[in-house]
Amino acid sequence: MRTNVKLLSLIALSCSVLFSCQTGKRDTKAPEDKVYMYIGTINPKTRGAIPVIKVPGGSVGLFPSFTPGFTDMYVADKIYGFPIGNGSLMIGTGDTKKGIRANASTYDHDLETATPYYYQVLLEDPGVNAEFTVTANTIVFRFDIPKDQRYDLLLNMPKNASFALKDSSTIAGSSTGRNNAQNFYTLQLSRPCQSFDQTADGWSIGFPASPNGETLEVKVGISPENADRATDFIAQEIGTMTFDQVKQKAKKAWNEELSLIKVKGGTEKQQELFYTTLHRTRALRMGNVWDTYRSAYPLQSLIKPEDTNKAIREFIRKYEETGWLPSSGAMIGHHSTAVIADAYMRGVRDYDVEKAYEGMKKNALQATMIPWRDSGYVTELEQCYFDKGFYPALPVKKGALVPAAVTNDINEKMPYQVRWMPETGVKEWVKEVDSWHRRQSVSVTLEHCYDDWCLAQMAKELGKEDDYTLFMKRAHNYRNLFKPSIGLMAPKSADGEWIEPFDPKYSGGFAGEAYFAEGNSWVYTWHVQHDVQGLINLMGGKEKFVRKLDELFSTSHRMDKLTFLGQFPDMTGLMGMYCQGNEPVFHIPYLYNYAGQPWKTQKKVRQIMDLWFDTDPHGISGDEDGGAMSSWYVFSAMGLYPQCPGRPIFDIGSPVFDEVSINVGNGKTFVIEAKNVSAQNKYIQSATLNGKPFDQTWINHSDIVKGGKLVFEMGPRPNKQWGSSPEAAAPSMSAPENE
Template sequence: MNRSLKLSPIATVAAMAVVCSALFAQKQPVDYVDPNIGSIGILLTATMPYVQWPHGMARIAPITTPGIQDRYLADKIYGFPAGPAVLMASTGEASTSFAAYASDFDHDFETATPYEYAADLQTWKIHADLTASREAVYYRFTFPASQHAHLALSLGKKSHIEVVNDHAVQGSEELDGPIGQLVHASGTTSQYFYAEFSKPIASYQTWAGTQLAHAAQQSGNHIGFVSDATAQAGDVVEVRVGISYISTEQAKSNLEREIPTWDFAKLKSATRDEWNSALGKVDTVGGTEKQRTIFYTALWRSMGRMTDITEDGRYFSGYDYKVHNADGHDFYIDDGMWDTYRSLHPLQILLDAHRQEDMVRSYIRMYEQSGWMPSFPSVAGDQQVMIGHHASPMILDLYNKGYRDFDVQQAYAAMKKNATETTLLPWNRGPLTSLDKVYFDKGFFPALAWGEKETVPAVTGEKRQAVSVTIENSYDDWSVAQLAKALGKEQDATYFTKLAHNYANLYNPAIGFMAPKSADGNWVVHFDPKLGGGQGGRDYFTEVDAWLYTFGVQHDVAGMIQQMGGRDKFNAKLDRLFVEQYGTSKFAFLGQFPDATGLVGLYAQGNEPSFHIPYLYDFSGQPWKTQRRVRQLMDVWYGDGPLGIPGDDDGGETSSWYVLSAMGFYPVCPGSPVYEIGSPIFEKTVIRMGNGKDFTIEAHNVSAQNKYVQSAQLNGEPLNKPWFLHADIDQGGTLVLEMGDKPNYSWGSASSDAPPSMSNPQP
């Protein structure tokens, strides 16, 4: 007789828990990554579902409807990158129009992972699938029955395309040059591709402009290639594309080296394994499924930049327009130092410091080839965006953490030259102006006086941003001073230390804010700390207002606290930042300060100058407030959907803040080898550092409510301060935090417990 097994409700729940636990255990880090997080931008740039190896040159995502900045809301796919070309499949009419090949798509019929992107091209009833290696891409298109199955390659300005044989097409396109390039060099940068098809090209046409022709080559603007074949239902055509910045021959070599066979599944598996290995450098236990999805997606986004463009031991440089031997050290471009020095590079140092050494070597090479240390290096040269010379703290940070396999003397020469011979003006790396002389001689970058008209031709539409320029460059000058001191250059160290105090000249105690001064040394009258400075505050600030930049002194928090009248007054001001309202309607405030997204009071999690501010309570005797705030910011402003990034991710910088904060610590002042403690969300985090050592963070009893540190141990010894040194963990170690649901007001609160800074240089 058959008997059905019946479980009690308790047993049923227990059995389900076992099953869920088993499924949870089987999930690997790469399985948590959702590339569509942030694909609706809070402000400017939405994220993209890139398929790319860590730091790989091939970075591939579908090209969606032009003009729709929020990619997730786009209605069509126009094609896929094939180096400089756009590759698209269709069954419509052959055309010279890029738009004619576009297709509707639906996210419900889409696969987006770090190692594969796939979507149904619904207009053409074609299924498109892609994966990538470091320098090549592999496409697979599954066609319906059709008399006209097309593969089209489109290129833009100053391009060339050539049909090599019945299986291959190659070409190139000249890239746009950098913004406001210094006049040190002249030349062009091009990108090349070599594409192979799995089936012979039965028939094809090329075009230039609007004219289709049976020609094997085309050159000029807006050119392309389209094949034509008959397809049976289910026919698969694959395309392998090598890309290069050196030549079409090198593109072909890259393809043959990286994708030597027609085996899509093999490459996809290898790319998945590569990401699993990279993401596995941080092993976590605990947290919710949502938190793990946000975390590993943020970690994935933190591993895309900088981009390694070394090809067969050589690289093309947009800094002298020559091809160089890499000499065993890869060449990296694609960075944005205004923000990435803050948390992206410090995170990458923890995960792979030796790669960071090659990144610094790359900056030094750019300096040697162009005469300047760039701020926003691209493949075509320095983009010269934003303010400051923040390669200096990045280099100092690596040096002070003990990684010095680069020419330190040459790095210092570059840092010093940038600090003394190029203007501090925003979005400008030209020669010194009269405004820079005020900074050097009087100790601040001057703003226009009330009613004064601009007379300095070098000032652009980005205005002077005088207060932010003073604060951020005083930090850069501190970085130069610290490296000068380490290298025994005492005269330089004294000079740059003096400049590092320039921030103090703009604190106005009468109003309790950093404020602008005109060149005569007088405070600008009628200054409003909340709404002053015009659009984006740019007369005085960089995208935000005095409420944020008053707390912007990363290198001298102790001096900043003293300036504000001591800990109590500092804490009261910091408390108020997180609740202060807009002084007008929120609509009007965001109209003036659209970059100030992710608001909590006037704190803006969506803009990078804010990132260190929640951790300042560690310096002022109230670390429990840091613990509360970082949890709030992670919970409120980071999500697991298309709106999951609080502002521009800026190539992973905003994501890297989450990664570090979720692990439980953050570097307030890169260049100082110190980490300030926050509130981890995982029970256990193991960071597998690039030197083969593990750093473990254990948070006992951690939960949504248990966010407050009760006590701590570091490497088996009591830790009664809310910070630790990189030297404490560089050979591995364990940080144990006992967590509870009430603040421990005594832990880390003594004056002697504060982290070091310029005015408090304890070890």
């Protein structure tokens, strides 16, 4: 039997890479070699994170399609194909069966290589070693075919697809996917095919057997415009390059992208986590701005502002096309406003600012706030927000039977299903609100008043004083839902009455969605990013604020954990009621900075990084979505965080590396040095900025992009004098009240 030397060498290399990864001894010299592609692919909540192989900024991205129905892809037993546009490509040998499922293949992670720019796996059933790499708009596949085996490329496409054989080695066609997204394709084969047949699932491209085996390369160009453009992409982006040359070019692109931030020191795992999370947040499409406005976009605006400009220009294009700026997808808030305002305030302004403002204002005044609903109308719910300053909850009918789980007297014997859906006794009358589109009244109020603050900042910058006055008034709306008797946010009905009974841990039904978005009152009370000092004032001063913040991290759900997560499946990564697995909490650990106790921020962010991130399939504690959670780790590991997008500053946490060098463009670098830093030495003792004493818990974006050096002296115990004075806290909308 002939031995496929190339295949065995690839397998050996794959095993070596994986083994060294598992033992923590792999070569980590280049940033792209530190990336673990399968992070978070086993998820404690819904589906795991999905890896993607693409070049930075590229339009084409893919990863194998694993067994359908496996939400935790790492443990899936088979590969069903390799996605291309709206369909997928697979290979079969011998008497290839018809249908996608029939040609799925078993595989072994120990015989696999996955990097940001290249993928290789042994498809065990057909005995084919499969590889691919990418350019911005193309994919190059390479398949090693065993000897004496005829084989078929299986092009699995939607039923609306159309493909034709242009010549024996060129195929062109198109297909339409979800949201009417159309793609045009050109496939160029390195060998002429023997047959081209349509099947129930797409097309089968047949090749004859070779007595010595052979290697087939397939170049795929993809364009949303037309097939000629897809062909042009192959010529322009691949040309005469070999597979390995394309691969090396993609590797170089990722090395340049990830080297925008260079780290020294820390543990090997911390470096791998840093570059893994940096890769994810730079590789994923930031489509749903509900989560990515928080830290993914501010990170992009810092290291790749041209990409933020491009994204905002696309927002504006959609506004001109549809009449609405993108909202928050399947969530709440009009957070394209936050993205634009944050970019503008950071000096990222290469777009039509007046047109952007026009769309932001229209969203704020004319679009529905009902979660998951498309923009375009105003109901009585929005009118209540406009007139009374809060989004109303469905009232509770007096005398209605409410399950004990929403009272302070928890009956542990009550079936958990009863806890999920507390009855209000009142039928919903707003037709746009249903079991899928809940009111989420407290969260809607808080997220929209933050957006209003962002819009007010833009209005002020653009000299629109009347708009500034209006939206600044609305930016205070969070105060209307603060309930002094519990010291937390709570829902009100349209008549201004508090909803009773109300429990800040359990009320709201499944996912808390009667009043909250994927959480409870303990989570959303802190969603006043623009006015932390105002929240401190409401709570009665800094000491009471800190006690309440401490209580967040120590409050137990007092029931079986699975029962609690059955009602609140998004509250994963729990530390008390704090849930690192969901984006609305990201800024909360940094709030101690505003109350004169920054050492608690330093301790908490270190603890969260250690507990809830890892370089394995379990390494992300909740929904990753568009790279939002990864961006939290990137910032926090550097010792910074954009607590309030729209205010061009970064809050200071606790860096984990000896040195971080950030390429801020124009030939300038900003360096963060942490002397004596270690797992124990997590507390800031003192700091200097460009050689001058630095005693505040925040830094201006402008100071960073000018280039310079921020130096921290780190130690094992808190220096409670550093950053604790009232003047050291970052700005807020409100001024401190007498305490």
